[in-house]
Amino acid sequence: MIEKALKGNRSYWIWTLFLGALVASGLSAYYQQRWLGLTVTGMGREASWGLYTAQFTFLVGVAASAVMVTLLHQKELTKTVIIALFMAASATLMSILFAVADMGKPDRLLNIIFYTNPRSLVFWDLLFLSGYLATTLTAGWAMLGAEKKGVPPPAWVKSLLNLSIPLAVGIFFATAFLYGGLPDLSLWVTGVLALRFIASAFAAGMALLILVTLIVKKTKGLDTGKEAREKLAMVATYAGVANVLLLGVQFFTTFYGNAPLLWFSLIAGVVSVAILLIPASRKSQQWLVAACTALVLSVWVDKSAGLLIGGELFPAPLGSIVTYAPTSTEMFVVAGIWSFGSLLFTALLKVVVAVKAEHRG
Amino acid sequence: MMNEQRREFIKKTALGVFVGLGAASGLVPAFSLEKTALPVWDEKPVPGKIRWGMLIDTRKCKEGCQQCVAACHHEHNVPAFKNRREEIRWIWKNSYKNVFPTADNAGASKEIQSRTFLSLCNHCADSPCTQICPTGATFKRWDGIVEIDYHRCIGCRFCMPACPYGSLSFNWQDPRTAIVDPVTAYPTREQGVVEKCNFCSDRLIKGLQPACVEVCPEQALVFGDLNDPASDIRVLLESNVTMQRKPELGTKPSVFYII
Ligand code: SF4
Ligand code: SF4
Numbered sequence: 001m002i003e004k005a006l007k008g009n010r011s012y013w014i015w016t017l018f019l020g021a022l023v024a025s026g027l028s029a030y031y032q033q034r035w036l037g038l039t040v041t042g043m044g045r046e047a048s049w050g051l052y053t054a055q056f057t058f059l060v061g062v063a064a065s066a067v068m069v070t071l072l073h074q075k076e077l078t079k080t081v082i083i084a085l086f087m088a089a090s091a092t093l094m095s096i097l098f099a100v101a102d103m104g105k106p107d108r109l110l111n112i113i114f115y116t117n118p119r120s121l122v123f124w125d126l127l128f129l130s131g132y133l134a135t136t137l138t139a140g141w142a143m144l145g146a147e148k149k150g151v152p153p154p155a156w157v158k159s160l161l162n163l164s165i166p167l168a169v170g171i172f173f174a175t176a177f178l179y180g181g182l183p184d185l186s187l188w189v190t191g192v193l194a195l196r197f198i199a200s201a202f203a204a205g206m207a208l209l210i211l212v213t214l215i216v217k218k219t220k221g222l223d224t225g226k227e228a229r230e231k232l233a234m235v236a237t238y239a240g241v242a243n244v245l246l247l248g249v250q251f252f253t254t255f256y257g258n259a260p261l262l263w264f265s266l267i268a269g270v271v272s273v274a275i276l277l278i279p280a281s282r283k284s285q286q287w288l289v290a291a292c293t294a295l296v297l298s299v300w301v302d303k304s305a306g307l308l309i310g311g312e313l314f315p316a317p318l319g320s321i322v323t324y325a326p327t328s329t330e331m332f333v334v335a336g337i338w339s340f341g342s343l344l345f346t347a348l349l350k351v352v353v354a355v356k357a358e359h360r361g
Numbered sequence: 362m363m364n365e366q367r368r369e370f371i372k373k374t375a376l377g378v379f380v381g382l383g384a385a386s387g388l389v390p391a392f393s394l395e396k397t398a399l400p401v402w403d404e405k406p407v408p409g410k411i412r413w414g415m416l417i418d419t420r421k422c423k424e425g426c427q428q429c430v431a432a433c434h435h436e437h438n439v440p441a442f443k444n445r446r447e448e449i450r451w452i453w454k455n456s457y458k459n460v461f462p463t464a465d466n467a468g469a470s471k472e473i474q475s476r477t478f479l480s481l482c483n484h485c486a487d488s489p490c491t492q493i494c495p496t497g498a499t500f501k502r503w504d505g506i507v508e509i510d511y512h513r514c515i516g517c518r519f520c521m522p523a524c525p526y527g528s529l530s531f532n533w534q535d536p537r538t539a540i541v542d543p544v545t546a547y548p549t550r551e552q553g554v555v556e557k558c559n560f561c562s563d564r565l566i567k568g569l570q571p572a573c574v575e576v577c578p579e580q581a582l583v584f585g586d587l588n589d590p591a592s593d594i595r596v597l598l599e600s601n602v603t604m605q606r607k608p609e610l611g612t613k614p615s616v617f618y619i620i
Binding site: 036037038039043044045046048049099102103104105106108109111112114115116117119120121122123126178 | 445446447448492493494495496497498513514515516517518519521522527530531532533534535551552553554555
C-alpha cells in the first residue's frame, strides 16, 4: 500500500519537498548539537528544560487524546478512526524524538531498558509511548489493509485498539504527574496541573483532528462527515471549557498573570470556546476552523510559555525567575522534528485517501 | 584531634547501636518551624547501618573564604565555566534567602540574612532525584550517599528540577576544556551528563575525611555517621539548635546547619 504515498500531484510534492528541506536543516542543526553539546541551546543550569520539553508535552497530549475517538463508539466516527490512529502514531513518534533530542547522551537511550528504575515516571512514560506508537500504527495499517480488500478488519485489531486505550490513560497519568510531582510544587498546584494537562490535551487533540479532517476534505475530497466533526467539536468544547477554567484558577493562584504569552493563551482559549459554544458559529465551517486553530494555538503557547518562564511552572530551585530564550539551532531542530512527523502523517493520509478512493471507485 | 577522627572513621562499622530518641529531646525549641526535629536523621534505624551526614557551623565559616570550594572542585576535576548558564558546582556559597528560602525570616537577624551559606547536595534520605531518574544513574548507596554513575546517565536532566536545592549541574559542553589543573585520582566527565557532590565517597574509601572538611581552616564542617549516637556529628546535633534546608518537603536532608 505504501507505494500510494509516492504518487501525487504538484502541490503534494511541493509540500513534501518543503517538509523534506526542513527535516534536512533540522538534521544539520542536530548534528551541531550532538557535536558541541546542549550548549548550543538556550537552556542552562536554572532553565534546564526548554522548547524540546514543551513540544514533548504538547505532542504527548495530542497523541494520547486521539485514540479516545475509538471510545466514543459512534457510527459517524468510523471514517475518522484511521485518521485519528495515524495522527496519534505521528504525534507519538515526534514526542519520542523530542525526548531524545533533549538528552545529553542519546546514544545511551537503551539504558532506560537495561537499567530500569520502576519508580521513575519517566521510564513508564517512555515505555507507554513506545507501546502506544506500535499499537496505533499497526492497528491503523491493518484497518486500512482490510478496507482495501473490502473485508472487515481482523479480530486482533480490536484487541490492539483495546490495548491502546489503557496505554493512552497511562501516558496521561505518567506525564501529568511527571511535571506535577516535582517536590517544590504544592499539592494544590500539582492537582491543577495534572487536570489541566488532561483537559488541554483533549481540547488540542480534538481540535487538531477536526482541522486535519477538514484539510483532507479540502485537498483530497475525502469527507469524514460533518456529524463526526460535530462530535469531535463537542469533546473539544467540554475540554476547552475545563482548560480555561483551570488556567483561570492558575492566574489567581500563581504568577501566571505576569506572563504576556499566557494571557494570549487564556484569551485565545476563551474566544475559541465561546465560538464553539454558540450553535450558529459552531455549525459554520469558517468559524469552526477559526475556533480550532485558536484552541490548538492556545494550548501550544501555554505548554511552551509555561516552560519558557520557568520561574512559575517550574520554580527554579533557588527561587529566582530565570529567563530562557531558545536559540536558532534549537528552533531548527524543533522545525525538523515537526516536519518529519508531518511528512509521515502526510504519507499515511495519502494512503488512506487513495485506498478510500479506490474503494469508492 | 585529626588522628582521633581518622580512627573514628576507620572503625566506623557495626558499632552504631541506636539509642533511641529520648536522649536528645531538648533539641527542638519552639520558636521556629525550621529547626530540626529528631526523626529527620533517623531514616530507618537499622543497627550498624551508616548514614553519612554533615554539619556546617555557619558561625565559624568566614565570609569571603573559598578554600573548601577550591579544594573540592580541584579534587574532583570540576570545570570552571564562568558563564552562569553553564556553571558546574559541587559546593558553593549563596545568600541566606537562596539557601533557606522557606525559613522563618522573622527569626533570622539582619546579620544572619547578610551572610552567605555553603550549599551542596544534601544526600537526602528521601531523595526525589533518585526517584525520578529513569536509569538509576543517580542512586542511593547503602551508606546514605546519593551518587551518580557518569557512564549510565543519559542526560535527560529530569533530576535537575526534581532536586529542590539545585544541587545538580549538567555538562552543557565538554568539561575537559575548562578544568584548570586536572588531577588523575578522580575521573573527568563527558559532555551530556549530570554531576554533583559525592560526599567524597572517593576519599571515604581511603579512610579520609571529605576534602572540604579537611581543608577548612576554621573547622566549620563536621562529617560523620548520623546513625551512630556516639559520633561527633550526633553529639553536636544533640547539643545545638540546627536547621536543614526546606525540611517541610520531607526530603530528609543529611546536611545540617548551625546558624
Ligand atoms: S540535595 Fe538534591 S541532588 Fe542531593 S540528594 Fe537531595 S534531591 Fe538529590
Ligand atoms: S540526567 Fe542522568 S542522572 Fe539525571 S535523571 Fe537523567 S539519567 Fe538520571
